[in-house]
Amino acid sequence: MTTSNSASGTRHAARAARRASGPAPAVGPTNDPDESPTRSVPAISEGFETPAGKRGRGPSERNRPLWMLIPGGVLMIIVIIVPLLLGIYMSLLDLDQYTLRQWIEAPFIGIANYIEAVTQTNLFHGVWLSVSYSFIATVIAMPIGIAAAVATQNAFKGRAVVRSVFLIPYILPSFVVATVWRTMFQPGGIIDKSFHSLGADPGLFLNGPNTYWTLIFVQIWASWPFIYLLALAGLQAVDHEVHEASALDGALWWTKLRYVIFPYLKGPISLAFIIGMLNHINNFTLPFVLFGIPAPHDVELLPVLTYVTSFQSFRFGLSAAMAVVSLILIAIPLFIYLRVVKLDEAEQGGRK
Amino acid sequence: MRFGTKARLAAIATAAVFALSACGSGSSSSSSGGAVNGAGKTLDVLVGVNTAYPEQQKQWMSDTAAKFKQQTGATLKFETFTSANEELTRIQTSVVSGQGPDVYALGTTFTPTAYSTGAFKVLTDSDWNKIGGKDRFNQAALGISGPDSSHLIGVPFASRPFVMAYNKTMLKAAGIDKPATTWDGLVDQAKKMTDPAKGQYGMAIAYKDNFDPWKYIWGMSVQAGNPLVDGKTAKLDDPTVKTAYSTYFGWLTKDKVVNPASVGWSNSQALADFASGKDAYFLMTSSGSIPTLDKSPIKDQWDYALMPTVAPGQTSDKAGSNQAASILSGDNLVVASYSKNQDLALAYINLVTSKDEQLNYQKIFGDLPANADALASLDSAPHMAALTQAAKESKATPFTGAWSDIQLDLLNVVVQSIPDLSSGNVSDSALNSRISDAQNKAQQSLNRVK
Numbered sequence: 001m002t003t004s005n006s007a008s009g010t011r012h013a014a015r016a017a018r019r020a021s022g023p024a025p026a027v028g029p030t031n032d033p034d035e036s037p038t039r040s041v042p043a044i045s046e047g048f049e050t051p052a053g054k055r056g057r058g059p060s061e062r063n064r065p066l067w068m069l070i071p072g073g074v075l076m077i078i079v080i081i082v083p084l085l086l087g088i089y090m091s092l093l094d095l096d097q098y099t100l101r102q103w104i105e106a107p108f109i110g111i112a113n114y115i116e117a118v119t120q121t122n123l124f125h126g127v128w129l130s131v132s133y134s135f136i137a138t139v140i141a142m143p144i145g146i147a148a149a150v151a152t153q154n155a156f157k158g159r160a161v162v163r164s165v166f167l168i169p170y171i172l173p174s175f176v177v178a179t180v181w182r183t184m185f186q187p188g189g190i191i192d193k194s195f196h197s198l199g200a201d202p203g204l205f206l207n208g209p210n211t212y213w214t215l216i217f218v219q220i221w222a223s224w225p226f227i228y229l230l231a232l233a234g235l236q237a238v239d240h241e242v243h244e245a246s247a248l249d250g251a252l253w254w255t256k257l258r259y260v261i262f263p264y265l266k267g268p269i270s271l272a273f274i275i276g277m278l279n280h281i282n283n284f285t286l287p288f289v290l291f292g293i294p295a296p297h298d299v300e301l302l303p304v305l306t307y308v309t310s311f312q313s314f315r316f317g318l319s320a321a322m323a324v325v326s327l328i329l330i331a332i333p334l335f336i337y338l339r340v341v342k343l344d345e346a347e348q349g350g351r352k
Numbered sequence: 353m354r355f356g357t358k359a360r361l362a363a364i365a366t367a368a369v370f371a372l373s374a375c376g377s378g379s380s381s382s383s384s385g386g387a388v389n390g391a392g393k394t395l396d397v398l399v400g401v402n403t404a405y406p407e408q409q410k411q412w413m414s415d416t417a418a419k420f421k422q423q424t425g426a427t428l429k430f431e432t433f434t435s436a437n438e439e440l441t442r443i444q445t446s447v448v449s450g451q452g453p454d455v456y457a458l459g460t461t462f463t464p465t466a467y468s469t470g471a472f473k474v475l476t477d478s479d480w481n482k483i484g485g486k487d488r489f490n491q492a493a494l495g496i497s498g499p500d501s502s503h504l505i506g507v508p509f510a511s512r513p514f515v516m517a518y519n520k521t522m523l524k525a526a527g528i529d530k531p532a533t534t535w536d537g538l539v540d541q542a543k544k545m546t547d548p549a550k551g552q553y554g555m556a557i558a559y560k561d562n563f564d565p566w567k568y569i570w571g572m573s574v575q576a577g578n579p580l581v582d583g584k585t586a587k588l589d590d591p592t593v594k595t596a597y598s599t600y601f602g603w604l605t606k607d608k609v610v611n612p613a614s615v616g617w618s619n620s621q622a623l624a625d626f627a628s629g630k631d632a633y634f635l636m637t638s639s640g641s642i643p644t645l646d647k648s649p650i651k652d653q654w655d656y657a658l659m660p661t662v663a664p665g666q667t668s669d670k671a672g673s674n675q676a677a678s679i680l681s682g683d684n685l686v687v688a689s690y691s692k693n694q695d696l697a698l699a700y701i702n703l704v705t706s707k708d709e710q711l712n713y714q715k716i717f718g719d720l721p722a723n724a725d726a727l728a729s730l731d732s733a734p735h736m737a738a739l740t741q742a743a744k745e746s747k748a749t750p751f752t753g754a755w756s757d758i759q760l761d762l763l764n765v766v767v768q769s770i771p772d773l774s775s776g777n778v779s780d781s782a783l784n785s786r787i788s789d790a791q792n793k794a795q796q797s798l799n800r801v802k
Contacts (some may be wrong), residue, residue: 099802
């Protein structure tokens with residue numbers, strides 16, 4: 001307590017004393033002049049319109065300590081906004097191995113990189129492959145993950161072991177997964193031999209048209225546990241009473257699953273779908289290790305394409321332009337998706 | 353985008369370093385003539401991580417640092433990188449900020465790219481004198497140190513020439529007294545030793561390797577008189593290139609002298625197959641395969657030979673054409689232009705390219721010396737004859753910043769042809785269109801050269 005400013009000192013003391021007096025008669029509005037009277041009714045804020053709320057800005061909005069957002073905001077600017085702007089700036093430069101030395105002085109060429117990215121590279125092919133493969137892999141992984149979650153929902157002997165085993169593909173580093181599968185898929189490898197022993201000749205797995213399906217297969221193998229995890233989390237949120245109630249109503253297992261359990265899962269699953277999609281679109285390690293560089297035409301995915309442009313051809317400007325174009329191409333459907341599933345409302349789970 | 357983000361992070365890191373360097377003080381040191389006195393200074397050297405001999409590399413670093421301290425009084429600090437990309441990023445940030453390693457070890461094929469950044473010191477005659485003169489080095493190794501003899505940035509440090517390994521027992525059984533020196537002759541020999549029923553093949557080829565294929569195409573084209581790049585013109589559409597591809601694919605589809613499974617092999621898998629005694633020849637290998645072969649079931653039955661130097665379809669070396677027994681491969685040392693320790697840097701290069709140090713390095717890591725005397729002294733060592741000869745007859749790939757692109761274009765033709773290769777026939781039309789695609793891309797890269 002300061003001694004120089006006695007006025008404020010005494011005020012603090014008075015307030016402290018009031019608080020110390022505990023659940024005393026003064027439950028109502030305080031006499032403190034710097035606290036607005038509306039503060040006294042904070043309890044009715046959610047769901048109900050207060051009279052105060054009708055008068056323009058609500059009370060809770062007016063006194064929000066927005067400055068507390070500053071650290072987060074600064075971090076967001078440094079980590080996301082500045083690099084993004086730099087990336088966009090780079091995409092407007094003729095930046096390659098020849099101009100790298102003074103990259104800030106690299107010739108400004110406007111949208112020439114964008115024109116080249118769109119007309120002379122396999123960008124659209126890459127985007128199409130990336131998105132389609134991600135979509136197929138996610139859609140197929142989804143029922144597998146949910147089924148696994150439902151199967152391990154009820155306690156049985158050894159459930160902990162089964163649940164741990166389910167997580168193995170998810171825990172293994174991408175590099176390891178890809179290396180192991182590459183060994184199995186190569187000509188004369190175990191998968192090739194198995195097909196041949198069955199009298200089938202599927203052709204090559206690591207070159208040619210089959211590569212696309214090889215990639216999807218390995219991706220599903222590596223990523224279904226993620227769906228499983230989120231579905232499991234969703235299942236944990238189902239109230240016990242709901243199970244009992246539906247059992248009392250005599251619902252069969254399918255009806256129960258369809259009309260009771262799945263609504264609870266809608267939120268976690270929509271989330272899993274979008275995160276899974278983005279993870280797959282971003283996955284570089286898997287195709288890189290499975291197929292190498294240069295990639296076979298059927299798996300010339302977006303990350304691989306950007307990598308080759310940046311680090312094999314050293315065309316940093318062009319590669320930045322490609323990244324920006326693909327960002328836009330992917331952000332649009334993403335935005336629509338988020339609007340449609342309304343992920344923020346999903347927290348209410350099965351209340352609908 | 354993961355990569356977008358990475359590039360952005362790299363960019364911001366670069367910017368941050370740039371900002372920091374602006375604050376840094378410019379403490380330049382004036383060097384006195386005569387012996388370099390580096391007391392109190394630190395020389396920073398960036399080298400690639402040796403994944404095959406990590407412990408030995410650490411030992412070599414500390415030994416070298418001790419010797420350097422003794423000679424100059426300066427401290428030697430090593431930094432390492434694990435890939436060309438990491439090295440490029442390092443160069444990028446260092447060059448922009450004007451501080452970083454003083455000396456870089458670069459792969460030979462990366463040297464043109466490094467040269468095109470303009471970040472490295474072009475060595476003058478007096479610089480060369482400080483490191484023992486150009487005569488100190490295997491002259492072939494200087495071939496990729498710069499665009500011409502007066503603009504050299506790279507000092508040869510180690511050579512990894514490519515040769516072929518052969519199984520002496522198999523050759524003897526087939527009545528062949530010595531390995532072929534023409535590509536056509538090699539195929540004839542390979543046919544005699546191929547017996548698919550026994551799982552035995554004439555050649556082990558790594559069709560799916562990420563580097564091997566373009567080296568064959570380049571080699572055969574050069575031997576037929578086409579260097580692939582002529583000034584600013586790409587010459588991939590030349591008939592010699594198509595012959596090279598047809599020959600390379602033909603070993604599997606037409607001559608049937610290689611294991612069909614090799615369409616999925618990388619170099620190390622082909623080596624493993626050869627080491628198990630199933631193949632007569634293993635092409636495109638270097639001294640790095642010695643440890644594997646010396647521990648293999650055929651450890652007493654193998655040796656190295658030069659790869660054929662006569663182009664496919666020809667019977668004798670064309671007058672005037674370069675032998676091109678191997679691409680010029682190995683490591684160069686370059687000095688950063690921004691380095692404030694230029695004399696110390698040269699003193700370091702002088703130390704590690706001396707005959708004794710080079711022989712020591714060869715003993716530890718297997719890479720051949722770039723020092724001419726050291727190389728000559730190895731002639732009689734086991735398996736070394738062909739390697740040293742290949743080192744002397746290596747030829748540099750075209751010195752252009754576009755080469756890394758062209759290399760990729762050449763490789764891409766093979767990657768996209770592998771499904772056809774596996775089904776037994778690479779059609780003429782498909783090959784033509786892939787080659788013309790590669791030609792276009794190569795020409796575009798050359799057009800951008802500044």
